[in-house]
Amino acid sequence: xxxxxxxxxxxxxxxxxxxxxxxxxxxxxxxxxxxxxxxxxxxxxxxxxxxxxxxxxxxxxxxxxxxxxxxxxxxxxxxxxxxxxxxxxxxxxxxxxxxxxxxxxxxxxxxxxxxxxxxxxxxxxxxxxxxxxxxxxxxxxxxxxxxxxxxxxxxxxxxxxxxxxxxxxxxxxxxxxxxxxxxxxxxxxxxxxxxxxxxxxxxxxxxxxxxxxxxxxxxxxxxxxxxxxxxxxxxxxxxxxxxxxxxxxxxxxxxxxxxxxxxxxxxxxxxxxxxxxxxxxxxxxxxxxxxxxxxxxxxxxxxxxxxxxxxxxxxxxxxxxxxxxxxxxxxxxxxxxxxxxxxxxxxxxxxxxxxxxxxxxxxxxxxxxxxxxxxxxxxxxxxxxxxxxxxxxxxxxxxxxxxxxxxxxxxxxxxxxxxxxxxxxxxx
Ligand code: F3S
Numbered sequence: 238x239x240x241x242x243x244x245x246x247x248x249x250x251x252x253x254x255x256x257x258x259x260x261x262x263x264x265x266x267x268x269x270x271x272x273x274x275x276x277x278x279x280x281x282x283x284x285x286x287x288x289x290x291x292x293x294x295x296x297x298x299x300x301x302x303x304x305x306x307x308x309x310x311x312x313x314x315x316x317x318x319x320x321x322x323x324x325x326x327x328x329x330x331x332x333x334x335x336x337x338x339x340x341x342x343x344x345x346x347x348x349x350x351x352x353x354x355x356x357x358x359x360x361x362x363x364x365x366x367x368x369x370x371x372x373x374x375x376x377x378x379x380x381x382x383x384x385x386x387x388x389x390x391x392x393x394x395x396x397x398x399x400x401x402x403x404x405x406x407x408x409x410x411x412x413x414x415x416x417x418x419x420x421x422x423x424x425x426x427x428x429x430x431x432x433x434x435x436x437x438x439x440x441x442x443x444x445x446x447x448x449x450x451x452x453x454x455x456x457x458x459x460x461x462x463x464x465x466x467x468x469x470x471x472x473x474x475x476x477x478x479x480x481x482x483x484x485x486x487x488x489x490x491x492x493x494x495x496x497x498x499x500x501x502x503x504x505x506x507x508x509x510x511x512x513x514x515x516x517x518x519x520x521x522x523x524x525x526x527x528x529x530x531x532x533x534x535x536x537x538x539x540x541x542x543x544x545x546x547x548x549x550x551x552x553x554x555x556x557x558x559x560x561x562x563x564x565x566x567x568x569x570x571x572x573x574x575x576x577x578x579x580x581x582x583x584x585x586x587x588x589x590x591x592x593x594x595x596x597x598x599x600x601x602x603x604x605x606x607x608x609x610x611x612x613x614x615x616x617x618x619x620x621x622x623x624x625x626x627x628x629x630x631x632x633x634x635x636x637x638x639x640x641x642x643x644x645x646x647x648x649x650x651x652x653x654x655x656x657x658x659x660x661x662x663x664x665x
Pocket of ligand 1: 324370393492558559560561621622623625643644
């Protein structure tokens with residue numbers, strides 16, 4: 238038996254000895270070894286029982302994942318509170334592909350998708366369409382409470398839950414998220430502890446207007462890396478209430494901090510729950526300082542590389558919504574595109590445009606007249622992950638534009654701020 242460094246309770250030791258079956262034993266050993274690497278003194282209970290899995294795609298190469306899932310299914314081990322998962326990689330209805338692309342997706346890349354989704358269902362997937370990276374939105378309903386401990390891995394969801402909801406979640410990896418959810422234990426270290434939630438960076442915003450969420454997040458992520466920033470001066474623009482607009486802003490900001498750096502938690506003075514309660518007592522003595530003004534953000538925006546083969550040619554595909562758009566964002570983008578097309582006198586968008594959102598938000602939006610109107614302009618709405626769609630040599634050759642700094646970081650897509658993307662979409 239593995240000799241743990243951390244202290245385990247009798248029920249945990251019983252699992253580790255294999256008294257509840259070999260599969261649980263292997264899962265717990267993985268969790269304990271993971272915690273031991275970080276010198277976690279013990280395991281703690283997962284209080285938010287609903288998991289969220291980062292591994293949502295049935296990519297052929299992930300053979301060990303399917304084997305582990307088969308063992309979990311064979312022993313009928315299920316997540317007591319169910320779980321959601323990241324977006325699906327394909328949607329042939331709303332994101333059309335040619336025959337060759339379909340062949341690559343269905344046979345070579347994601348040939349195990351149906352098989353894997355059945356494995357997920359047996360392990361406790363909450364709903365056949367529970368695939369989104371925004372599980373924490375009210376339409377999806379996987380919402381940890383303040384102080385809740387959860388076992389998630391999707392970086393954009395972890396940073397949102399920690400920062401905006403006040404939950405306590407480490408940036409785990411795929412499989413660790415699943416094992417923690419199924420067993421109901423995670424190692425106690427990092428962002429689960431009071432000490433780990435303190436800021437070692439003080440970021441002071443001195444811009445003339447509300448910064449673009451994704452550029453600000455990128456700037457802070459690149460400077461702060463995996464530490465915790467305490468951000469001062471942003472409440473001047475965002476106010477001190479997390480309403481629908483602010484929620485969307487923080488979602489996009491956080492995703493950029495987590496992907497352009499490795500931030501798992503940020504505090505915003507007078508806005509996010511812990512900052513409101515504890516104020517600058519959250520800032521560690523000797524914290525480093527980073528001042529952000531218009532010039533700094535402009536410099537960062539201009540430095541993003543353009544990875545297209547033909548840089549001077551226009552985009553031929555636009556993805557908006559990584560992480561998935563909130564309902565308010567989906568409505569705003571639709572209204573802005575429709576209004577912009579009136580101004581440019583065009584009947585349809587100038588470039589193929591796809592807005593991505595969760596299946597639950599999509600369903601609600603379909604009931605609105607705005608949906609019919611935006612679809613009539615040639616825009617498509619989908620619940621896929623644009624990155625998974627792009628992650629192959631065929632689609633990767635496209636000249637893709639996005640307003641997501643996460644998508645830009647992990648693909649050849651070109652980033653533009655919202656206003657510039659809108660101009661491309663409406664042909665201005
Ligand atoms: Fe979500 Fe995929 Fe972007 S998981 S955050 S849409 S890369």
